Amino acid sequence: MPRSSNVSETSAAAEVTTGDWRQIEPIALPGTLAAAKDAFHDRGFHGTSIRDIAARAGVSLPTLYYHHENKQGILVALLEAGMSSVLGRVRAAIGDAGTPPEQLSNAVEAIVLHMTADLELASVARELRYLDHDNPHRQHYVGMRTEVEDLLEDILRRGIDSGDFQIEGDVKESLRYLLGACQEVTTWYHPSGTRSPAEVAGSYAATSLRAVGARPTAHH
Numbered sequence: 066m067p068r069s070s071n072v073s074e075t076s077a078a079a080e081v082t083t084g085d086w087r088q089i090e091p092i093a094l095p096g097t098l099a100a101a102k103d104a105f106h107d108r109g110f111h112g113t114s115i116r117d118i119a120a121r122a123g124v125s126l127p128t129l130y131y132h133h134e135n136k137q138g139i140l141v142a143l144l145e146a147g148m149s150s151v152l153g154r155v156r157a158a159i160g161d162a163g164t165p166p167e168q169l170s171n172a173v174e175a176i177v178l179h180m181t182a183d184l185e186l187a188s189v190a191r192e193l194r195y196l197d198h199d200n201p202h203r204q205h206y207v208g209m210r211t212e213v214e215d216l217l218e219d220i221l222r223r224g225i226d227s228g229d230f231q232i233e234g235d236v237k238e239s240l241r242y243l244l245g246a247c248q249e250v251t252t253w254y255h256p257s258g259t260r261s262p263a264e265v266a267g268s269y270a271a272t273s274l275r276a277v278g279a280r281p282t283a284h285h
Contacts, residue, residue: 165224231278
């Protein structure tokens with residue numbers, strides 16, 4: 066009898082401490098998920114078959130189905146792995162800072178580091194549209210994503226109250242702008258390019274601070 070996706074095998078990604086949120090390394094994934102990550106990035110969810118994933122992973126179809134109920138189950142596992150990484154990095158990054166500008170800088174840096182450190186996994190987030198709305202794991206993923214949004218919104222509101230940020234209009238609109246800019250990194254960044262993940266993340270952190278009317282913090 067096939068098992069449903071074991072997303073707990075990737076839950077350790079959320080266990081990030083204040084000392085290592087700047088680590089620039091892809092998340093360690095089981096072979097089948099690593100193969101699926103690459104396949105989804107290359108061909109998209111609909112363009113990838115279960116046989117494609119099994120062939121890339123070097124396993125039989127029965128072995129693949131033993132660990133994952135179906136292709137959607139594999140997508141769920143990858144989505145949760147990616148979002149748990151983002152959430153873990155952001156929590157740790159915020160905890161590693163004091164003032165709202167420092168916290169926002171760190172949070173944006175953490176998000177962009179996730180995007181650039183594992184471009185293929187970060188790109189899988191775009192495939193959420195293919196996950197059935199009645200999938201029981203969808204709400205868990207969306208809940209983690211909402212927590213990231215809430216953490217950043219709280220920083221923005223506290224920064225406005227303290228006078229550190231000058232935001233006109235809807236705070237949520239500013240938040241959508243910042244998060245959308247971070248997500249777009251996956252559409253243009255190439256690991257073989259001239260800019261390192263740390264350089265891109267630092268640049269986005271500084272730009273985000275300017276966007277909310279704050280001075281960039283000292284980057285380290």
